[in-house]
Amino acid sequence: MPPRDTTDAQLAAQYEAFPYPARDPREEAKRLIIGSPSHLREIDHWIFGARRPASQPLNALMAGGGSGDGTIMLAQQMTTLNRPGRVTWLDRSTEARRIAEARARTRGLTNITFEEGSLLDLPRSGLGPFDYIDCCGVLHHLPNPDEGLAALASVLAPGGGIGIMVYAPHxxxxxxxxxxxxxxxxxxxxxxxxxxxxxxxxxxxxxxxxxxxxxxxxxxxxxxxxxxxxxxxxNPRDRAYTIPQLAALVAGAGLRIACLVEPLRYNPDTWLTDPKLRARTAGLDPIARAALAEALCGNMGIHIAYLTRDEAPKADWADDAAIPVLRELDGPAMARALRPDGLLPVTFDSLRVQIPLPRLAAALLTRIDGRTPWSEIVSSIPAPADQITRDRAALVAALEPLNRLLLAAP
Ligand SMILES: C[S@@+](CC[C@H](N)C(=O)[O-])C[C@H]1O[C@@H](n2cnc3c(N)ncnc32)[C@H](O)[C@@H]1O
Known part of the structure; x- marks a missing residue:
């Protein structure tokens, strides 16, 4: 499909002249760029509720994949964890493809398919269906973002999910x-x-x-x-979405928000501790609560959201056979660095918050390695069973909303 209008043609010319983001494929030998959305651990947890077997092939689409950050991350994570499936990169930019392909070659990744074209053609493309679709930093540049999200939804497999990033105004x-x-x-x-x-x-x-x-x-x-x-x-065209505007975009495509990343930032009670105010926040619906947090903080420049068609299955934290995983954190190192007051300092775009951790946090964190199930973790801690149960739940309540403690795919 040719560009939709003059502005869309200018956008296409932009990403040929300046593929985004600027990346040197040789850097792949030195580091892997990690982020959200589309971290494999997040997909497993937030979209599939850690219920979709790791042995089940994952068919993923990176819509507007650009120079390949998300594509390379997901394809590499699937390769490293020996996860079957494919990642399809789709974009209109030939120059971006050249860079993304070179990055994949440097890494020796063989699980990526490259497709040049417009994501708006997806409904007629014969591509898909996809279990997971990434659309990071793309929808807000389209002539009609609602049509873009609907095009993605049209190739979403039943039970699958979409990870998006759109700009936020404040x-x-x-x-x-x-x-x-x-x-x-x-x-x-x-x-x-x-x-x-x-x-x-x-x-x-x-x-x-x-x-x-x-x-x-x-x-x-x-x-x-x-x-x-x-x-x-x-940029010839971009728009930013407040949370209510994002919610309308998502609902318009027949989807729902499974998770805003990081959930803690979107909880107004993170920022308002006054009980009288919390009595008021309790009366707000989830979108209004997130909108309130956005308006209070004023520092959100993007929104990252995982979307599903039906309600996403929730991870079962009480399942003793489940394997907890720390997303990009080293449990033992984190345990060693814990402060005596039990508070974990966290910063979101220069906004600081202290997260209280339970007494057994260090004992639990030391044992979380992404391979060991809860049953083994708890049975090796020398403490009363009821205290372990309580502190395990408290650790989950503290770190899951940070998008840091997740459950692995079974
Ligand atoms: C800001 S870049 C984001 C790249 C990548 N998703 C990332 O986050 O690193 C936007 C990308 O969307 C692509 N794009 C814009 N409109 C598109 C369309 N209709 N179909 C496919 N790709 C499109 C551009 O070519 C560009 O590579």
């Missing part, structure tokens, strides 16, 4: 003002390289009062190279 304070200025000085019909050159001149001259200069949470224009600068400030 944490992007200053971005849209500068975009407005740059549309006047670097019009969207000029060649991408000329626009970047002009944009950088403007950035150098920007008065101190410009809100983006005061926004500590956004740095793509400073650290993301020309590709980051363009994507943030010269």
């Amino acid at each position: 944490g992007r304070t200053g971005v849209y003002m500068l975009q407005e200025a740059l549309r006047l000085l670097a019009p969207t019909d000029e060649p991408p390289a000329t626009r970047v050159e002009t944009g950088k001149r403007v950035w150098k001259q920007l008065p101190e009062t410009a809100w983006l200069k005061r926004n500590p949470w956004i740095d793509d224009h400073l650290k993301g190279g020309d590709s980051g600068f363009y994507d943030l400030l010269l």
